[in-house]
Amino acid sequence: MQIRSDSPSSAAQSASTAVPVMKVERELSLRALCTGTLLGVLLTPSNVYAGLKIGWSFNMSIIALLAGFGFWQGLAARWGRGPGWTVHESNINQTVASAAASIVSGGLVAPIPAHTLLTGQSLPPLPLMAWVFSVSFFGIWIAWYLRPSLVDDDALVFPEGVATLEALTNTYRNGREAAQRLAALFIAAFLSGLVKWFDDFQRPIPRWAPTPLFERLGFNFDPSMLLLGFGIIIGMRVGMSLLAGALLAWGGLAPWLLAHGLVTLPPEASGPQFAALVQWLLWPGVSFMVCATLASLALRLLRRQSGGSASAPGLRLPAPGPALGLLLSVLLVVALQILLFGIEPWMAMLSIPLALCLAVVAARVVGATGIAPIGAIGKVSQLSFGILAPGQVTVNLMSANTAGGAAGQCTDLMNDFRVGRAIGATPMRQLAAQCVGIAVGSVIGVLAYRALIPDPQSMLLSQEWPAPAVATWKAVAQTLSAGLGSLSADVHAAILIGALCGTLLGTAETLLPARHVRWLPSPAALGLAFILPASVSMMMGLGALLTWLVGLRWRALAQRYGIAVAAGLVAGESMAGVGAAVFRLLQRAL
Numbered sequence: 001m002q003i004r005s006d007s008p009s010s011a012a013q014s015a016s017t018a019v020p021v022m023k024v025e026r027e028l029s030l031r032a033l034c035t036g037t038l039l040g041v042l043l044t045p046s047n048v049y050a051g052l053k054i055g056w057s058f059n060m061s062i063i064a065l066l067a068g069f070g071f072w073q074g075l076a077a078r079w080g081r082g083p084g085w086t087v088h089e090s091n092i093n094q095t096v097a098s099a100a101a102s103i104v105s106g107g108l109v110a111p112i113p114a115h116t117l118l119t120g121q122s123l124p125p126l127p128l129m130a131w132v133f134s135v136s137f138f139g140i141w142i143a144w145y146l147r148p149s150l151v152d153d154d155a156l157v158f159p160e161g162v163a164t165l166e167a168l169t170n171t172y173r174n175g176r177e178a179a180q181r182l183a184a185l186f187i188a189a190f191l192s193g194l195v196k197w198f199d200d201f202q203r204p205i206p207r208w209a210p211t212p213l214f215e216r217l218g219f220n221f222d223p224s225m226l227l228l229g230f231g232i233i234i235g236m237r238v239g240m241s242l243l244a245g246a247l248l249a250w251g252g253l254a255p256w257l258l259a260h261g262l263v264t265l266p267p268e269a270s271g272p273q274f275a276a277l278v279q280w281l282l283w284p285g286v287s288f289m290v291c292a293t294l295a296s297l298a299l300r301l302l303r304r305q306s307g308g309s310a311s312a313p314g315l316r317l318p319a320p321g322p323a324l325g326l327l328l329s330v331l332l333v334v335a336l337q338i339l340l341f342g343i344e345p346w347m348a349m350l351s352i353p354l355a356l357c358l359a360v361v362a363a364r365v366v367g368a369t370g371i372a373p374i375g376a377i378g379k380v381s382q383l384s385f386g387i388l389a390p391g392q393v394t395v396n397l398m399s400a401n402t403a404g405g406a407a408g409q410c411t412d413l414m415n416d417f418r419v420g421r422a423i424g425a426t427p428m429r430q431l432a433a434q435c436v437g438i439a440v441g442s443v444i445g446v447l448a449y450r451a452l453i454p455d456p457q458s459m460l461l462s463q464e465w466p467a468p469a470v471a472t473w474k475a476v477a478q479t480l481s482a483g484l485g486s487l488s489a490d491v492h493a494a495i496l497i498g499a500l501c502g503t504l505l506g507t508a509e510t511l512l513p514a515r516h517v518r519w520l521p522s523p524a525a526l527g528l529a530f531i532l533p534a535s536v537s538m539m540m541g542l543g544a545l546l547t548w549l550v551g552l553r554w555r556a557l558a559q560r561y562g563i564a565v566a567a568g569l570v571a572g573e574s575m576a577g578v579g580a581a582v583f584r585l586l587q588r589a590l
Contacts, residue, residue, distance in 0.1 A: 028429040031147065032089040033436055035071070036096025039064045040155050042575065045448035049226075049574035050107030052460075054453060054536055055468035055528060056230065057102070061164040061415075063185070063567045064097035065090055069171050070182040090168060092433045093424050095416045099136075099437025103445040105374055105408020106132035106438075110469040111401040112493045116456045117474055118393050125446055127340050133442040134332040135405030139354075140434050141326040142359045142406060143413040147427060150367055151417045158367050163416030168419065181564040188568025189575075192225035198574035199223060207535075208507075215579075216265070217250050218272045218463070218534035227536055229569030231543015232562055234525070239544020241522040245529025246537035247282050257281075262490055274463040274533050278471065284492050284498035285530025290379045290507030291499040292523030299510040322428075333402055341398045347389060350397070354384055355403040362407035363414050378404040379476060385481030395479045409438060451581045468531035542556045 026032070043064070068135070072085035112132075116122045123131065151158075172180040199205045205223040208216035252279050257263040263280050265273050330352055337348035340500040358377045381400030389395040413434050420430050453459050460467045460584050461474075487495075505523045512520070529537045543566075551558040 003196075015267050017196055026086050027088040027426060028092055028432060029089055030069075032092040033096060033433065034050040035068045035442050036049035036064065036093040036433065037100075037436065039067055039093070039097040040100025040437055041444050043097060043443050043571065044103060044444040044576040045106045046571045046574035047101045048108055048445055048448040049452060049577050050230070051104045051469065052113075052465050052467050053226065054230065054466070054532060055109070057104050057109075058097065058230075058233070058567065058570055059100040059160065061094045061098040061160075062167045062563065063571075064094040064562070065164070065167055065171060066178055066182045066185065068093040069175070070179055072580065073175055074179070085167065087172060087423055088173070088425055090383065091416075091419055091423060092429065094164065094168075095413075095430055095433040096437040096440070098412060098416070099121075099409070099434045100444065102408060102412045103132060103136060103438060105412075106136045106405040106442070106445070107401040108445050108449045109134060109399045109467065110378065110473045111404065113453065113456050113460055113470045114473040114477060115397045115440030117460060117470070118397070118477060120457070122456065125342060125450060126559075127336075129442045129446045131336050131340060132405070132446060132561075133438055134329070134336050136438040136442070137403050137435070138329040138333050138355065138402070139359060139409030140431060140438065141322065141329050142356060143410040143417065144322055144431055145326070146360065146363055146410070149419050150414060151365055151421050153367070158415055160366070161415035163291070164415065164424050165419045168556060169425070177560070181561060184561045185564040185568040188225075188565045189572035190568075192229070192569045192572030193576035194572075195223060195225050196573045196580070200576075200580045212270070213255075215271060216273045217254050217276055217277075219246075219250065219538065220272065220535050222533075222535040222539050224536075224539055224573060225569045226573035227539035228543035228546075229566040229573075231357070231540040231545075232547045232566035233568070234540065236544050236548045237518060238522045238525045240530075240539040241525035242537040243541035245285075245526040246523055246532070246541075247536040248526075249285065249530040250277070250534035253281060253284075258446075272463045272533065272535075274466070276570070277460060278461065278466070278531060280491065280494070281530045282471050282475055283487070284494040285527045286475050287495045287498035287504035288530070289524060290476070290529030291502035292509075292527065293502075294328040294379065295503045295506035296510045296523070299507060303510075312514070322431075337398060337402070339395050343395055343399065347385075347395055350388065351381075351385075351399040351402045354381060354399075355406045358403045359407040359410040359520065362411050364413060366411040374404055374408050378405045378473065382473070382476050382480060389404075391481050393477050393481050396480055397473060400473075409434070409485055448578050451578060463533055465535065466532050468528055471531050498527070507532030 039060070043060045047060070052058050068090055069085060072089075076084055110121075112128070146355045171532040189568075195205075207222065214220065234242075254263075257277070257280055258265065263277055265276055333355075334345070334348045334352065337351065338345055357382060362374065364378050378400055381403040382396050385392075385396045385399050389399075397551035413431070416430055416434065417427060419425070420427060453465065459465050461471055502523060505520065505526070509517055509520055509523060547558060547562060551562075
């Protein structure tokens with residue numbers, strides 16, 4: 001799941017007309033590419049870290065806009081010479097950086113570690129970089145051929161693209177405010193990194209809990225600024241849904257499981273017992289999330305079709321020249337499935353049309369709602385390959401990884417195309433910038449993953465690294481491989497109840513008016529709380545609550561600086577965490 005870094009405060013039409021109209025003077029410049037690359041190097045580890053911690057990632061477009069603008073305009077103001085940092089260079093910069101940071105959709109925080117946990121096999125860095133790049137490269141070319149029909153469809157707003165567009169507009173309208181937001185980001189990042197450094201290398205901050213039982217269930221204090229930052233971003237509905245889910249799962253179900261002997265702990269067990277309890281709790285949580293998301297996705301598509309979406313512009317293919325790029329991406333994905341994972345050629349080739357269809361679905365859903373259904377896309381792919389290749393874990397995970405990775409990059413680039421259309425950018429140059437971004441992200445993302453998780457078997461699905469997306473992909477693959485008969489009767493009942501409740505809530509969320517939906521719990525957050533440690537949900541809920549309280553008193557201040565502070569808290573801790581992991585690796589090597 002990807003958290004949006006902003007939300008559109010006006011309609012797409014008003015946003016597009018507010019952009020300053022100017023001639024394209026500099027666009028795919030060397031400094032724009034280098035700036036985006038540098039920011040991608042800095043920001044990609046943040047998403048890998050956050051994805052393995054809480055299963056969510058952060059859209060980096062607006063952060064890249066602020067950082068690039070602040071640096072180059074600051075230089076121009078200081079020295080009083082040199083070319084200005086143009087709107088189109090800003091767009092290329094954010095395209096490169098966001099493409100690099102969104103590389104986590106290529107599987108680094110979900111199917112790839114799940115495959116390692118189930119098979120014990122781990123790819124070396126270079127083949128893993130090639131694989132992550134290949135599925136992302138495929139998604140870029142799908143977006144290129146979808147661009148004429150979807151970006152020009154007035155029924156598709158692309159809210160995330162509109163948010164980036166508004167940030168771009170406001171930055172060039174009020175450079176002083178952009179500099180202030182950037183300063184807030186850097187201060188928050190420094191404080192967050194300092195807390196992480198102190199906790200890791202100086203004196204561990206106490207993880208206080210009211211009683212030993214609360215501690216075993218995970219209701220202890222977690223001194224994570226990253227979690228507070230994500231709480232600022234997600235808002236009250238999602239934050240309170242996480243708290244409700246934690247109380248239901250870890251405060252209600254977990255003690256019941258222990259009392260009835262469905263989960264047993266060692267007599268001498270002390271501290272959080274996350275690993276033992278989550279093996280049972282993940283099943284109702286996963287079934288709840290999957291069924292809620294699939295029900296919502298199906299109803300949205302049906303409603304769009306019944307509402308006359310057939311009258312929308314048809315597929316209008318651009319010039320056939322880029323067909324070579326699409327063909328190359330297909331050959332690369334198929335060849336790597338065969339060479340790296342031993343998947344049969346016909347099964348590898350079958351993953352291509354499925355990935356294409358699901359990427360189209362994801363692009364339309366993102367255009368209409370702003371929500372990238374990457375998790376649901378992955379589950380549909382896993383279910384499809386579970387039917388076509390029953391019992392084959394590698395096929396189930398890695399062929400499905402093709403669809404998830406392609407859909408992730410396709411939706412990211414479609415939002416960039418939406419911004420580019422409004423400011424008169426050159427689509428092929430945006431595509432080139434996206435290619436640079438995924439190349440950078442593939443290298444840095446894999447290195448960050450290997451530094452953070454040198455031993456997936458012992459480190460993942462633990463209190464420190466809950467990796468909920470990994471747990472979800474692993475659970476689905478296990479179930480489709482061994483069959484539901486391998487699970488106990490109580491787990492069967494939990495899956496059924498979770499699926500029923502998820503379907504009902506997903507249906508209600510889609511069909512009810514927006515004024516009523518805001519009072520419903522978020523299905524994704526409610527289910528996710530079953531897989532996250534209770535301490536994580538508590539801290540994120542606290543961040544959401546504090547932001548809401550600040551907004552009641554200083555609404556303008558919260559709106560102006562909230563996202564910048566949140567991004568700083570996320571980036572500061574995650575980069576400090578990656579740095580600490582690299583330092584420990586060097587210590588062991590020396």
